[in-house]
Amino acid sequence: MTDTPKKIIPLADIRYASRVPPIPAGLSAPTGLLSDTLGRPLRDLRISVTDRCNFRCNYCMPREVFDKDYAFLPQSSLLSFEEITRLAKIFVAHGVEKIRLTGGEPLLRKHLEVLIGMLAKLQTPAGKPLDITLTTNGSLLAKKARSLKDAGLQRVTVSLDALDDSIFRRMNDADFPVADVLQGLEVAREVGLAPVKVNMVVKRGTNDAEILPMARHFRNSGVVLRFIEYMDVGATNGWRMDEVLPSAQVIERLNAEFPLVAINPNYSGETAGRWRYADGAGEIGVISSVTQAFCGECNRARLSTEGKLFLCLFASQGHDLRALLRSNYADEQITAAIGPIWQARSDRYSELRAALPPDASPAGGTKRVEMSYIGG
Numbered sequence: 001m002t003d004t005p006k007k008i009i010p011l012a013d014i015r016y017a018s019r020v021p022p023i024p025a026g027l028s029a030p031t032g033l034l035s036d037t038l039g040r041p042l043r044d045l046r047i048s049v050t051d052r053c054n055f056r057c058n059y060c061m062p063r064e065v066f067d068k069d070y071a072f073l074p075q076s077s078l079l080s081f082e083e084i085t086r087l088a089k090i091f092v093a094h095g096v097e098k099i100r101l102t103g104g105e106p107l108l109r110k111h112l113e114v115l116i117g118m119l120a121k122l123q124t125p126a127g128k129p130l131d132i133t134l135t136t137n138g139s140l141l142a143k144k145a146r147s148l149k150d151a152g153l154q155r156v157t158v159s160l161d162a163l164d165d166s167i168f169r170r171m172n173d174a175d176f177p178v179a180d181v182l183q184g185l186e187v188a189r190e191v192g193l194a195p196v197k198v199n200m201v202v203k204r205g206t207n208d209a210e211i212l213p214m215a216r217h218f219r220n221s222g223v224v225l226r227f228i229e230y231m232d233v234g235a236t237n238g239w240r241m242d243e244v245l246p247s248a249q250v251i252e253r254l255n256a257e258f259p260l261v262a263i264n265p266n267y268s269g270e271t272a273g274r275w276r277y278a279d280g281a282g283e284i285g286v287i288s289s290v291t292q293a294f295c296g297e298c299n300r301a302r303l304s305t306e307g308k309l310f311l312c313l314f315a316s317q318g319h320d321l322r323a324l325l326r327s328n329y330a331d332e333q334i335t336a337a338i339g340p341i342w343q344a345r346s347d348r349y350s351e352l353r354a355a356l357p358p359d360a361s362p363a364g365g366t367k368r369v370e371m372s373y374i375g376g
């Protein structure tokens with residue numbers, strides 16, 4: 001028998017450092033008005049429902065790392081729908097108004113519509129329904145859009161990096177055809193998961209030639225196309241600054257063919273800069289997390305698939321809420337434990353990175369969480 005060297009991958013549960021939040025001695029009731037050390041409220045909760053994906057986009061889950069030996073989270077580690085809903089309710093009491101389901105690929109999680117139905121029953125303290133949305137690669141959308149809508153999903157964001165089939169297949173590295181994603185998008189629109197947004201990650205030299213074809217395709221369709229700067233998230237994608245195409249250049253290229261007019265954000269904390277076509281053909285957005293960091297407005301908390309709370313997309317340490325859920329604590333105790341975590345938040349990774357030389361990282365040598373683990 002030959003002794004082939006084996007890659008050792010650490011167990012999923014110890015992949016990222018986390019601490020179990022202490023339960024405060026005095027339990028103060030939530031006010032819905034939490035504010036972190038930079039005065040940022042808590043409004044948006046992103047919940048990752050799986051760390052698995054059927055795509056292997058090189059900028060997110062490179063196949064060399066996420067291969068057949070990769071240790072994805074075991075089923076027993078995942079938060080159940082009841083656990084997710086219990087936490088969501090607590091976050092809503094703390095001020096969350098919007099929930100985005102993500103992953104991995106969220107539509108790979110079985111019976112996701114059941115979770116959506118449970119979340120759709122939650123209300124803000126003022127009695128308003130939550131804004132519930134989902135980010136998907138669109139591969140299973142044609143099949144699932146109707147049941148998602150019926151369960152209470154309001155909108156959907158579809159990730160799509162190219163219209164050219166060969167570029168798209170190369171980028172998803174799963175040989176998945178673009179036509180199937182476009183069909184999913186169409187079904188989502190038909191069932192009323194609207195307005196559908198399309199997110200395109202732009203990598204200079206890989207798919208930037210697709211910016212104009214994408215814009216031409218989605219003009220006059222009601223779909224809001226958003227261009228995302230390729231981010232240095234995680235530790236496996238080999239990110240380099242020279243592969244980032246600044247949003248300013250995206251706008252320049254679009255404006256040369258279709259004059260654009262800047263428009264105001266819909267709400268404070270919106271990630272995308274908004275523009276409309278001067279001829280009335282619709283709206284586009286740019287998400288400039290690298291060249292114009294928007295940490296100052298960040299009101300997002302992120303819950304990983306196995307119940308760790310992260311306060312920043314670029315964090316390297318989480319707060320183990322699952323440990324609280326699986327102890328005998330009452331909701332009041334868990335609620336009281338979460339408040340101080342947000343109040344102590346000072347993360348502003350992208351702003352710090354912007355102040356450093358192009359390829360340096362404020363995280364130094366610490367291992368940042370992967371996008372596929374924490375969700376987009």
Ligand code: SAM
Binds near residue numbers: 137201230231375
């Ligand atoms: N699988 C779902 C999807 O494709 O939308 C949800 C999870 S995915 C991690 C969420 C979003 O993150 C996608 O739009 C994806 O393109 C984006 N993303 C992943 N890695 C990125 C990176 N390095 N820079 C910018 N966006 C990234």
